[in-house]
Amino acid sequence: MDFTERSTRIYRTKQLYTKDELESRESLCVHEQPAFCTAACPMKLDAREFARLCAGGDFTAARAMLERITPFPLILACGCSAPCAGRCRLGELPGGEGLDFPALERAAMRLGSPQTGRGLLKFKKKKTAAVFGSELFTLAAAAELARKSYPTSLYVRESDARSLVAACAPFLCPEDLDAETARLLAMDLDVHYSCALTPELFERESASRDLLCVSREYLALLSPGEEPDSVTLLCPGLGALARPAGGSGVLGALCDARRAGVSADRLAQGMDPATLRGEEGAVESRLYTDLSSAEASRRVSEPEGGYSAGEARDEAARCIQCECVECLKGCAYLRHYDKFPRILTREIYNNAGIIMGDHMMNKALNSCALCGQCTVVCPNGYDMAEICLSARENMVATGKMSLAVHEFALYDQIFSNTEGFLARPQPGHERCKYLFFPGCQAAAIAPEVVIKAYSDLCRRLEGGVALMLGCCGAISRWAGRGELTGETDEQLRSALSALGDPEIIAACPTCAVNLRSLSSAPVRGIWNTLLELGLPETASHAGATAALHDSCGARGDAHTQSAVREIVRRLGFALGEGEWSGDRSPCCGYGGLVSYANPDVASELARSCLSTAPGQPQITYCMACRDRLAREGAQSVHILELVYGAQAAQTPGISEKRRNRLLLKQSLLRDIWGEDVKNEPLDFRLEITGEARALMEQRMILDTDITAVMRHYRESGEAVLDAESGLLSTRCRLGNVTFWVKFTEDAEGYTVHRAYSHRMTVETR
Amino acid sequence: MPEDKNYYVIDPQGKLICHKCGVPLVKGDAVFGYLDNAFPVQLPVCPRCGFVYVPEELAMGKVLSVEKVLEDK
Numbered sequence: 032m033d034f035t036e037r038s039t040r041i042y043r044t045k046q047l048y049t050k051d052e053l054e055s056r057e058s059l060c061v062h063e064q065p066a067f068c069t070a071a072c073p074m075k076l077d078a079r080e081f082a083r084l085c086a087g088g089d090f091t092a093a094r095a096m097l098e099r100i101t102p103f104p105l106i107l108a109c110g111c112s113a114p115c116a117g118r119c120r121l122g123e124l125p126g127g128e129g130l131d132f133p134a135l136e137r138a139a140m141r142l143g144s145p146q147t148g149r150g151l152l153k154f155k156k157k158k159t160a161a162v163f164g165s166e167l168f169t170l171a172a173a174a175e176l177a178r179k180s181y182p183t184s185l186y187v188r189e190s191d192a193r194s195l196v197a198a199c200a201p202f203l204c205p206e207d208l209d210a211e212t213a214r215l216l217a218m219d220l221d222v223h224y225s226c227a228l229t230p231e232l233f234e235r236e237s238a239s240r241d242l243l244c245v246s247r248e249y250l251a252l253l254s255p256g257e258e259p260d261s262v263t264l265l266c267p268g269l270g271a272l273a274r275p276a277g278g279s280g281v282l283g284a285l286c287d288a289r290r291a292g293v294s295a296d297r298l299a300q301g302m303d304p305a306t307l308r309g310e311e312g313a314v315e316s317r318l319y320t321d322l323s324s325a326e327a328s329r330r331v332s333e334p335e336g337g338y339s340a341g342e343a344r345d346e347a348a349r350c351i352q353c354e355c356v357e358c359l360k361g362c363a364y365l366r367h368y369d370k371f372p373r374i375l376t377r378e379i380y381n382n383a384g385i386i387m388g389d390h391m392m393n394k395a396l397n398s399c400a401l402c403g404q405c406t407v408v409c410p411n412g413y414d415m416a417e418i419c420l421s422a423r424e425n426m427v428a429t430g431k432m433s434l435a436v437h438e439f440a441l442y443d444q445i446f447s448n449t450e451g452f453l454a455r456p457q458p459g460h461e462r463c464k465y466l467f468f469p470g471c472q473a474a475a476i477a478p479e480v481v482i483k484a485y486s487d488l489c490r491r492l493e494g495g496v497a498l499m500l501g502c503c504g505a506i507s508r509w510a511g512r513g514e515l516t517g518e519t520d521e522q523l524r525s526a527l528s529a530l531g532d533p534e535i536i537a538a539c540p541t542c543a544v545n546l547r548s549l550s551s552a553p554v555r556g557i558w559n560t561l562l563e564l565g566l567p568e569t570a571s572h573a574g575a576t577a578a579l580h581d582s583c584g585a586r587g588d589a590h591t592q593s594a595v596r597e598i599v600r601r602l603g604f605a606l607g608e609g610e611w612s613g614d615r616s617p618c619c620g621y622g623g624l625v626s627y628a629n630p631d632v633a634s635e636l637a638r639s640c641l642s643t644a645p646g647q648p649q650i651t652y653c654m655a656c657r658d659r660l661a662r663e664g665a666q667s668v669h670i671l672e673l674v675y676g677a678q679a680a681q682t683p684g685i686s687e688k689r690r691n692r693l694l695l696k697q698s699l700l701r702d703i704w705g706e707d708v709k710n711e712p713l714d715f716r717l718e719i720t721g722e723a724r725a726l727m728e729q730r731m732i733l734d735t736d737i738t739a740v741m742r743h744y745r746e747s748g749e750a751v752l753d754a755e756s757g758l759l760s761t762r763c764r765l766g767n768v769t770f771w772v773k774f775t776e777d778a779e780g781y782t783v784h785r786a787y788s789h790r791m792t793v794e795t796r
Numbered sequence: 797m798p799e800d801k802n803y804y805v806i807d808p809q810g811k812l813i814c815h816k817c818g819v820p821l822v823k824g825d826a827v828f829g830y831l832d833n834a835f836p837v838q839l840p841v842c843p844r845c846g847f848v849y850v851p852e853e854l855a856m857g858k859v860l861s862v863e864k865v866l867e868d869k
Contacts, residue, residue: 038832039869267860390868433867730856750815750850751840759815760849771855789855795846796825796836 032445032514034434036767036790039074043429047383047422053376054393056418060373061317066353068115070316073286074100074107078115078132085347088340094143097136102174103214105207106167106200108136110281114313120320120353127327129625130350132740134333138212138343151178158299161236163228164246165189167281168201168274170215170279171288172244176295177220178644180336181242186226192216195224200281205772208380228252242295243271263304280409286312287687295601320353324650358413359586361617363639364625365405367632372405372413379422381718383429390431396422397436398632401509401623402583407614419623423511435790436628437510439731443689445470448500448519451692454526462531465558468546470539471502472621472654473671475677475688478695480671483569484538484557485699487675488776491564499523500696503545506692520549525551536560538671539653540591542623558594558652561674569676574603578644580660581616591789595652595670600652602673604650609643616640621655637663658682680758686727686734716780717741723773723783732770733787739765740772741781758784769793802838804854812849814842821849828859831866 048056062069068078076096084093097104107678112134116122119129158181162173165187173185189195193212196203203211215222227233228249237243245266250257254269264287265273272291278284295590297304329339331346338346357373368375375395382392399419406414426432451474456463467488469481481500488496504519527533527550535554537543547554561567579599585591592613599606611617617640620626620633637659641649647668651657660667661682672679683691700706717738721728727737743763744750750761762771769792773785802823806812812821823839826848827834840849850859 036831039866042833051819087813220805388869389865393868433865435867457812748816751821751842751849752813752815753849754811754813762850770851773852785852787852787855789850789859790830791859793839793848793850794827794829795841795848796827 032518032523034438034441034767036434037430037432041430043431044384044386045425045429045484047380047425049586053380056376056413057373059409059413060371060376061319061411062355062371062373064316064318064355065314066318067120067316067320068130068353070314070318071114071118072700073114073312074289075284076100076115079352081132081139082130082135082347082350083352085139085343086350089529090139090143090340092143092326092341093135093139095161097139097144098146101171101456102178102218103137103171103200103211103285105140105211105214106171106203106281107285108133108140109204109207110138110200110202112280112282113598114282117282120322121325121328121349121351124322124327125326125444126329126383127325131330131346133332134338135343137333137336138340141337142340142343153533156180156299158241158243160182160238160244160295161186161240162244163233163236164247164249165195165198166248166274168285168291169244169246169289170195170199171285172272173220173709174215174218175224175288175292176242176244179220179292179296180675181295181299182221184221184222184223184236184240186228186232186236188226188228188511189250190225192222192224202559223556237270241271244291244295245269245271245273247274247276251610252489257605259306259452261292262308263297264291265294265298265304276743277339292390295687303304319355319357321355321357322349322351324350342431355410357408357410358415361408361611361615362415363405363617363635364399366633367398367635372409372415372418375415376418379418383422383425383431393426393433393436394629396426397623397628398625399623400583400618400620400625400636402618403586404583404615404617407586420509420511423509424513425511427511427513429583432511437506437512437687438767439516440506440624440627441510442504444471444504444506444515444519447474447692448522449691451500451696452522453498453699454530454698456497456530458704460495460497462495463497463533465492466497466499466534466535467526468499468501468503468528468532468537468539468542469538470542470654471500471692471746472658473538473669474500474692474695476654476683476691477669477672477677477759478691478698479677480669480679481538481695482677482699482702483675483677484671485703486555487567488536489559491567492560495533497533498699499526499530500699501526503539503542505541505545506624509622514618527588539655540582540588541653541655542584543591544584556591556594556652558591558598559673562594562597566674570602570674571676572601572603573603574599575608575648577604577648577650578609579612580619580640580649580651580656581614581615582651582656583618583622584653586614591652598670598674599650602788603668606650607644607647611640611643619651619653619656619659621659622743626659633659634663636721641665654679684724684728689735713738713780715741715745718780718782720782720784727786730786730788732788735764736768736770737772737783737786738764741774741783742771744772764792801835802853804839804859806840812840814845814847817842817844817846819839819844821847828862830863831869833866835862 066079116129122129160176160181176183231293241333250273293305401416507515507570532552538557620636626633657669739761744761750759758773810820821840826839
C-alpha cells in the first residue's frame with residue numbers, strides 16, 4: 032500500500048463528537064470544579080484563593096475579596112456560620128480540623144488596608160428604590176441597591192446609624208460596630224432615621240419609587256399573611272421584596288440581600304425576576320482531592336483580639352489548596368502542554384471543525400502516547416487516548432492528517448509485513464500447536480534474543496511452534512490509518528489461518544493485545560510459557576536491585592504484570608514498587624508514535640519513567656520501552672535478554688533496525704528452514720561518514736534511500752559540483768520525499784558526506 | 797501571482813557547476829509545490845539540462861518551515 036499526499040484545497044470536515052458526546056467526555060474532568068469550601072459558600076467567596084492570599088500575607092487583597100462579596104464584610108466575618116469550614120477536607124483527616132475561615136476573615140478585615148481611591152465613576156440609575164425597616168436583610172439590601180447605583184432611601188425607626196447597625200448586628204464588638212457604622216455612613220445611601228413605619232409611609236413613598244423592599248415586621252403590618260416568592264423574594268400583592276419566613280442567620284440575611292439585588296435588577300429592566308438569575312447559593316462540588324499526602328493539623332486558636340499577622344498566615348498555610356491534578360502528576364504529555372483533559376478535549380474538538388486555516392492542535396493530538404495512564408489515574412477515568420485516537424482517525428478520514436508525521440512509521444510497518452515478514456510452521460510439523468510472535472521491535476533491536484527464544488520454545492514445547500515475524504498493526508492503529516490496519520489484520524489473520532490458527536505466544540504486550548482482537552485462538556505472553564516451563568539454563572541469576580518498567584500494553588493486565596514480576600524475582604532481582612508502576616505506569620514515549628510526531632515529548636515521557644527510580648537499572652518487557660529508556664541514558668534491559676543471556680543492540684539506528692529484521696529473517700530461513708537467501712551486493716562502494724550517519728538518523732533517512740539516490744545518479748549522471756567544497760550533490764524523488772546526497776566519488780564508488788530531504792516538489796518554469 | 801522569491805544567492809558566481817553538462821548553474825525560475833500549493837522561486841538551475849539545485853540550508857530551513865505550516869492547513 033502506498034500513501035499519497037493530501038491536498039490543502041479539499042475543504043472537508045467531519046464533526047468529531049455530537050454536543051452530548053463532547054459534554055459527556057468533558058464532564059469527567061473535575062479540575063475546574065470549585066474547591067469544597069468555595070462551593071459551600073452561598074456568597075460565592077473563592078475561599079481557596081482567600082486562604083492562599085492570607086497564607087502569603089496579602090491581607091489587603093484578601094480584605095478586598097470580602098468587600099466585593101458583601102457591603103458589610105465585618106458583619107459577615109463576625110456572624111458567619113461558616114459552612115466552608117465544615118466542608119474543608121482537612122477536617123476529614125483523623126485528628127484534623129478544617130480551616131477557621133471566619134477567624135481568617137476577621138484577621139483580613141483588621142490587618143488588610145482599606146481600598147483607596149474612588150473606583151470607577153458610576154452614574155446614578157434612573158430607577159429609584161426605597162427600603163423599609165431595620166433588620167440585617169433590609170440594611171444589607173439597601174446597601175446592595177446603593178452599590179448598584181439605584182438612588183436608595185432607607186426608612187428606619189432608629190435614631191442614628193450606630194444604633195441601626197447595633198440593632199441589625201447585635202453581636203458586633205464596639206470597635207467593629209464603629210467600623211461598620213462608618214462604612215454605612217460612607218455609603219451613598221439616604222437613611223431616614225426615627226421614622227414611624229406606618230402603612231401611610233409606605234403608601235406615600237411607594238408611589239414615587241420603582242423598587243421596594245420591606246422588613247418582615249413591616250410586611251406583616253402592610254400585607255398580613257403574604258409571603259414572598261422563595262426564589263425572587265418578591266411579594267406579588269405588595270410589589271415589594273422581603274425576606275422569606277424562617278430565614279435566619281447572618282449569612283442567610285446577607286445572601287437574601289444579594290438575591291434581592293438580583294431581583295431588583297431584573298425588575299428595573301422590566302424582565303421576569305425568576306429567569307436568568309445565574310447560579311445562586313451553595314453548590315455541590317465534584318472536585319477530587321488527593322489527601323494521601325496531606326497531614327492532619329489543628330486550628331491555630333484565635334486569641335481575644337483576633338489573629339496576629341503571623342498567626343493568620345500560619346492558619347491559612349494549613350490550606351492544601353484542593354485541586355485535582357492526578358493526570359498531570361503522571362503524564363509528561365499533559366504537563367508538556369500544561370492543559371487539563373477538559374480543555375485539551377475542547378481544543379481538539381474545535382480543531383476538527385476548522386475548514387480553512389491553521390489546525391493548531393494537530394501536533395498536540397499526535398503527541399499523546401495513547402497509553403491509557405490518564406484513564407487509570409483519573410478519579411473519573413478520563414480517556415485522553417480515545418479522544419486523541421478518534422481525532423487522528425477523523426483527520427485521516429477528512430484528509431486533514433499530515434502524512435509527514437507518521438509516514439516513516441507506516442512504511443516501517445509495511446516493511447515489517449512485506450520484506451521482513453515471515454510465517455512458517457516448525458520444520459516437521461504441518462500444523463503447529465503454538466506460534467511465536469516476537470514483535471517488530473524485538474526483531475529490530477534484539478534479533479539474537481528472538482533466535483534463542485524461538486529455538487528454546489521449539490525444544491521445550493510439544494506439538495510444534497510456528498514462527499511469525501511481522502508487525503501486529505499497532506503502528507497504523509496509532510496513526511489512525513484504518514485502511515492499513517484492515518489490510519494488516521487481514522494479512523495476519525490469513526497467515527494464522529494457514530498455520531492452523533495455533534495458540535499465540537507473544538513476546539510483546541502490545542502485540543498480544545492486538546493479536547487477541549484478530550485471532551480466534553488464545554494469545555498469551557511468553558512470560559506465562561516461561562513460568563510454566565521453568566527458566567532455561569541460559570537464564571542469568573545474578574540479580575540486583577532494579578526497577579521494573581511496566582509496558583502500557585499490559586495496563587489492566589494483572590496476569591501479565593504478576594507473571595513478569597515472578598520471572599524477575601526468579602532471576603534474582605529485588606524490585607522496588609513505586610507509585611507509578613503496574614497499571615499507573617507512564618509510557619516510554621514509543622506508544623502512539625509520539626517519538627515520530629514530537630520527539631521532545633517522547634523524551635520527556637521517557638525521562639518521566641526514569642525519574643521514579645533514578646540511577647537504577649530498568650527491566651522492561653517490551654523491546655520498544657527498552658530502546659526508548661536506553662536512549663535517555665538508562666541502563667535498560669529486556670527481560671528476555673536476561674532469560675536467554677543474549678544482549679540487544681544498544682540503541683540501534685533506523686537503518687540498523689530494518690537491517691536487523693531482514694538479517695534475522697534470512698538467518699532463520701537459512702538455519703531452520705534450510706533456505707538460502709542471496710543478497711544482491713552493491714556493485715559499487717558506498718561509504719557513509721559519521722557526520723552523514725548522524726544527519727540521516729536525525730532526518731529519518733535510511734541507508735536504502737541513499738543507495739537508491741546513488742543508483743539514480745549512476746544512471747542519470749545528474750549532479751551539481753560545488754567548486755568550493757568539492758562536494759557533488761545529487762537527488763532522487765522516492766515516493767513523497769526528495770532525498771539529496773552530498774558526496775565525493777572515486778573509481779570504486781562514493782563517500783557520502785551529508786544527506787537531507789524535502790517533501791516539496793520542485794520544477795522549472 | 798506573487799513576485800518571485802529569491803532565497804539563495806550563488807556566491808561566488810560560478811561556484812556551482814552542473815556535473816553532467818559542465819556549465820555553471822545560473823539563477824533560474826522554479827516552482828516549489830506541496831499539498832496543491834505552488835510557490836514560484838528563483839533557484840540555481842543548469843541552463844542546459846534544467847537540473848534544479850535545492851541547497852541544504854534552504855531545504856532544512858525555509859522549505860521545511862513552509863512544509864510544516866502547510867501540513868497544519
